[in-house]
Amino acid sequence: MSPPVLSVRNLRVEFPTRRGTLVAVDDVSFDIGPGEVLGVVGESGAGKSMTGTAVIGLLEPPGRIASGEVWLQGERIDRLPPEKMRRVRGRRIGMVFQDPLTSLNPLYQIGEQLIETIRTHTDASPAVARKRAIGLLEAAGIQGAARRIDSYPHEFSGGMRQRVVIALALAAEPDLIIADEPTTALDVSIQAQIIDLLKTLCRDRGAAIMLITHDMGVIAETADRVAVMYAGRIAEIGPVRDVVQRPQHPYTKGLMGSIPTLEMGGTRLTQIPGSMPRLTAIPTGCAFNPRCNAAFDRCRVERPDPMQTGTGAVACWLAARAADEADPANQMHPTRMAP
Amino acid sequence: MNIALPAVPSSLAEPATMSDLVQVRELSRVFDVSKPWLNRVIEREPRKLLKAVTDASFSIRRRETLALVGESGSGKSTVAKMVVGLLQPTAGDVRIDGKNIWGGEDLTLLRRRIQMIFQDPYASLNPRWRVDAIIADPIRAFGLAKDSAEIDHRVGELLQLVGLDPLDGRKYPHEFSGGQRQRICIARALSSKPEFLVCDEPTSALDVSVQAQILNLMRDLQDQFGLTYLFISHNLAVVRHMADRIGVMYLGRIVELAPTEHLFRTPQHPYTRMLLDAVPDLAMSGRPRKKVEGEIPNPIDPPKGCAFHPRCPLAFDRCKSEVPLPRARTSASFVACHAVERAELTQPAA
Known part of the structure; x- marks a missing residue:
């Protein structure tokens, strides 16, 4: 297997506040391979956007990476000085945010913004850069790109603007795209187009994608692997088919059951009682234990780390116990407690 | 000239029956989005009118859930506002239990029976009011309780009904999460003992587990x-x-209305089919999808004829010039599409 494009190791993001330190991202590790789409899914406050922001080094102070490492193609980037990090962003990591209107400068024509990006990161001449900008817009599905390149962002519709933002993210041919809720602000019929576009463009160019979204449907359509986040930690990670169809973590199971689907019709939705804990009050032990209907003593005192389960990993004592029962010699976890 | 067809006026597409609580007939709303008068004179621009809703007709039976779906700008929220009485229609009427709510009648008694739940539970609760005061307001306004002890009792009951603690009434809205706030909105809506609730995107601001x-x-x-x-x-x-029947809206018109199962099993209008194809396939069933x-x-400047024709794979000449009228298929469904109509003429439905 080829070395990963992005490798995040034990990432921890803290926010020091007057009332103590809040941990927004806690011990998160994952890899993204070349051309791979990793979906990061979770509800509001799960820490998914914070993970993305930490990777590109755009945490708003007082937020900071407290520990852990971020490697981009074998180079550690979490400790780069701001000036060097700025070169990494845009050149080697492209970004697509939720709201296409705020990601574009309303005072500049989209062509200027694209050409500026291309020329910042490559030594193309203005004419070459303009040609490439038109090519990018065409690849992003904007018809009449040569004419529309001199339009301002407000002259485009929401879907078209998101295409421009994607073109902008791809301008310097980055190795990794971080897309944070790229389709959330768009209508369903436009959403499908944008997902298709993001996927084909990255496949053609061999770029990896970290796709952050709350929408499991988008993940199922797009991602190769998926990481499910809960209260700042990865609850479960694995190939998308396994996680969607055979979820192992009780949270993932509840989440999947709570999504209305076209196939299921009018049956009652599964309910997870309660809601995601606030960062100020994360329960001890497994953060999900107060809402989990299968929690046992151990879940309330000891925090589970992700444990390998064949194709993926799941942070749940139930899975550990099941594996123990299947194979008593299995040493999946360091500390063993009486059941 | 085209073949003369037995046109069904949209108002007759659904005969009103005794069991209908809500009847909406040819409801339209036009917004004036012109620039100010002086600018229009200087720039020689005509008035700009936005037809948010055009000729929407449907009825809702008692105990039924009728859903309106559509993308942004389709006019679904405008319909909701006109049905509850928050926005005056340009034309058409809304009858609730036989009473025309825009006909100048005294609506005091009717108002109690209609309530609304809004999309954003952060914006629809007054941040300076305690939750019990918010929920008690409709009870007071309609004089549904004889003293404050009865009001308190009723507020406690309502909070329990929506899964909150009666003691939560002493708190302010900011102390609650989005899902809990939406529960408070529901409790407030129920406090006047309504029969008819208009819910405008009640869960789109919520996380999936809370939405469930x-x-x-x-x-x-x-x-x-x-x-x-x-x-x-x-x-x-x-x-x-959620729905028993679904109306699909596109650019201000209801293009198809059918019972839920029919709509999903045999969608008729090309736009409905396109919308269904666009829904992400969560079950990963590998169902075939057409590209949208x-x-x-x-x-403000919709296409002539059928507004969907520039995106429609089935469009033909007539679609470009003539707006298709809703044609009844059964007593509870209709579709407004020339192509569907033509297909039925050549191949009569069984």
């Missing part, structure tokens, strides 16, 4: 109190879960 809680709650309450819902959403899966083409046109 609210949707389940809304269905339980409907069973318990025999409520009638007009449910507005852009999410087809949510609508499938094009964008929603600008509603």
Whole structure:
């Protein structure tokens, strides 16, 4: 297997506040391979956007990476000085945010913004850069790109603007795209187009994608692997088919059951009682234990780390116990407690 | 000239029956989005009118959930506002239990029976009021309790009904999460003992696990109190879960209306089919999908004829010049499409 494009190791993001330190991202590790789409899914406050922001080094102070490492193609980037990090962003990591209107400068024509990006990161001449900008817009599905390149962002519709933002993210041919809720602000019929576009463009160019979204449907359509986040930690990670169809973590199971689907019709939705804990009050032990209907003593005192389960990993004592029962010699976890 | 067809006026597409609680007939709303007068004179621009809703007709039976789905700008929220009486229609009428709510009649008694739940539970609760005061307000306004002890008792009951603690009434809205706030909105809506609830995207601001809680709650309450819902959403899966019948809106018109099962099993209008194809396939069933083409046109300057024709794979000449009228298929469904009509003429439905 080829070395990963992005490798995040034990990432921890803290926010020091007057009332103590809040941990927004806690011990998160994952890899993204070349051309791979990793979906990061979770509800509001799960820490998914914070993970993305930490990777590109755009945490708003007082937020900071407290520990852990971020490697981009074998180079550690979490400790780069701001000036060097700025070169990494845009050149080697492209970004697509939720709201296409705020990601574009309303005072500049989209062509200027694209050409500026291309020329910042490559030594193309203005004419070459303009040609490439038109090519990018065409690849992003904007018809009449040569004419529309001199339009301002407000002259485009929401879907078209998101295409421009994607073109902008791809301008310097980055190795990794971080897309944070790229389709959330768009209508369903436009959403499908944008997902298709993001996927084909990255496949053609061999770029990896970290796709952050709350929408499991988008993940199922797009991602190769998926990481499910809960209260700042990865609850479960694995190939998308396994996680969607055979979820192992009780949270993932509840989440999947709570999504209305076209196939299921009018049956009652599964309910997870309660809601995601606030960062100020994360329960001890497994953060999900107060809402989990299968929690046992151990879940309330000891925090589970992700444990390998064949194709993926799941942070749940139930899975550990099941594996123990299947194979008593299995040493999946360091500390063993009486059941 | 085209072949003369037995046109069914849209008002007759659904004969009003005794069991209909809500009847909406040829409801239209036009917004004036022109620049100020002086600018128009200087720049020689004509008035700009936005037809948000055109000739929307439907009825809702008692205890039924009718959903309106559509993308942004389709006019579904405008319909909701006109049905509850928050926005005056340009034309057409809304009858609730036989009473025309825009006909100048005294509506005091009717108002109590209609309530609304809004999309954003952060914006629809007054941050300076305690929750018990928010929920008690409709009870006071309609004089539904004789003293404050009875009001307190009723507020406690309502909070319990929506899954909150009666003691939560002493708190302010900011102390609650989004899902809990939406529960408070539901409690407030129920406090006047309404029969008809208009829900405008009640769960789109919520996380999925919370959305499931609210949707389940809304269905339980409907069973318990025999409520009638007009449910507005852009999410087809949510609508499938909640509705008995679904109307699909595109650029201000209801292009198809059918019972939920029919709409999902045999969608007729090409736009409905396109919308269904666009829904992400969560079950990963590998169902075949067609690529969605094009964008929603600008509603200020919609295409001539059928507004969907530039994106429609079945469009032919007639679609470009003539607006298709809704044609009844059964007593509870209609579709407005020339292509569907033509297909039926050449191949009569069994």
